[in-house]
Amino acid sequence: MNELTERQKLILTLIVHEHTHTTQPVGSKAMVNKYNLRMSSATVRNEMAALTDLGYLRQPHTSAGRIPTEEGYRIFVSKLVQRTNLPMTTRRTISHQFYQSRQDLEQWLRLAASILANQSQAASLVTAPHSEKALFKHLELIATRGHQILLVMVLVGGEIRQQIFSLPEPISQEQLSTIATKITNLCQNCSADQLDALHPQLDPVGKEILVVVQEEMALSEKLITGDIYLDGMTNILAEPEFAESEEARQALKLLEERSLLEDLLARTIMTSTIGGVQVLIGGEGTWDELRQCSIVLARYGSPGVLTGTLGVLGPMRMPYGHTISTVRFVADVLSDLVTETLIN
Amino acid sequence: MNELTERQKLILTLIVHEHTHTTQPVGSKAMVNKYNLRMSSATVRNEMAALTDLGYLRQPHTSAGRIPTEEGYRIFVSKLVQRTNLPMTTRRTISHQFYQSRQDLEQWLRLAASILANQSQAASLVTAPHSEKALFKHLELIATRGHQILLVMVLVGGEIRQQIFSLPEPISQEQLSTIATKITNLCQNCSADQLDALHPQLDPVGKEILVVVQEEMALSEKLITGDIYLDGMTNILAEPEFAESEEARQALKLLEERSLLEDLLARTIMTSTIGGVQVLIGGEGTWDELRQCSIVLARYGSPGVLTGTLGVLGPMRMPYGHTISTVRFVADVLSDLVTETLIN
């Protein structure tokens, strides 16, 4: 808690930097040589001992160099890493890819995941954006075979939900279209709750359909409704700390099991604002699977209207500066795209 | 090519069986003991030598036991594995899960992937079914902000495609609805080509929209349009042959890179018939990434109308009997569901 001296900050920064590059514990002598420090290795050793006592460094075993602890990374990320921007050329390349791709939400999300994975050489995840409050915009009903009916609903913001259901009696396409038009006109911009008031105005079939509509709207409001796009999972396997596959399995399992992933996103994302980037280091005591990992997350979209989450999962030894800038930049680009094309 | 003797078949079968269970090379003496063979280890050794000459077995190094070669697995799968059915209880459990889940294609596909992964303890993949010939059923146009228009199209079979595009001039929702209704009425059950004939009947805006419709239909006919559901990738990491992560990376990379995966499916699936299960062993000389793996694939759906692919990717040392039955059974269940609910 006590403020670190400038020299301690420098040494901690250098150790983090060196270790993220070499993967190895870093020793006092080697460090003095490499960075031409204007002090002796003994001095560095003393400072290292102090930082170790403070809990920011540790030794894998006696008489090895030091590596940062979780706490060390945390202080590095919160205080020491300088906010950098991605180089202009990189930014242009990324923007370019988005603007020349097919104008299609799914493509964008896939692309975002791919860019994050490549830039960070780690695993990436991107959730589809969804309305924080589902508002009805348009309903379409299409008869398929027999009693089966395909319901296609569009929400304000362009989210599309579809569902197949059946009615007790067969019904013609004309009748369905009439009902769909009626509901579309009545329900403009309504939330799921507001639809309750409309039940009296509808015939029995219409009521039944309205219930399905309400169900779908409710589902849409739950945190993560749509797809989650993952990429770069194999990057994780390339990291030396995951050479023994068991460790890697743990981390990838988290990405694979939607329920775990949703839980993670739900718990962390609520606190983060658009534009802000959140860094989770070592599972923060809650997620055992992530003991060796860090996650860098950001929200994108239009706050309060249509938002999604994107981020990167990699080893705790991660180039935080670069990763954070990348995540922030991709989030910004995606926010612009989503806002421009989907919000009305 | 020469027919194997009964005894050779027995020995090959036992070696495959034993090796899939232990992961270890299997030796003559151990085998005689374990299976109480009515012959001496020397006899077994002679037969093993013969099978090795034929190319069905190999030794990881001199004076180790034998393991099957790719060719050995191939002959095992094509001739020796007996076609078994899943036990009744397993089948019931699986069916049950499908029928009690939400009646929703996406859920089913996800579930299928999950069941395949769990049953086979390997990675699984399931592609969304798609029409082999895209036939128009229904069109909806929704104005969003400014010139942006959301196009929602339903194909015969229930496949939904959506696309955002813009027109040079702003246009009202009423006008859009009129156009959509007109196209819907004119184009019932038409293929993309047939739509060409309709251009003269439409005003300029209608023509422009029809072009987008045709583009979407063309896209839908390309082999794999929709999502691919993957599951159980971490199972692969648990296999001892993938302990050094490099090997595992190769295999997982294939699953992660959509383009590779689509290529794989495109090349293999064409030859396989519904109900038939296809087994690809060791990449078949074409896919280097799969040198250590096998894939068990089947198509599901309604032949010629709406079909998809599902399968399992695991180590070459795989319990083929069980995996094949599982893939076949899940494909059958999914075929029924798809046929019942989506085909009209």
Add this chain to the structure above:
DNA sequence: TTTAGCACTCTCGCCTCGAGAGTGCTAAAA
């Protein structure tokens, strides 16, 4: 407060060595 010097510790790669498992071959038995 910083630095030089020094004894000590721990890992890592390399080597050796013996146990264990399995083979191929030969000659005898069925």
Add this chain to the structure above:
DNA sequence: TTTTAGCACTCTCGAGGCGAGAGTGCTAAA
């Protein structure tokens, strides 16, 4: 002719030993 017993040989694998190298902590001097 086919099967089997016996035997010498080969190869892996794990344990143990050893030395080099890197790093530390401590003490005493600058």
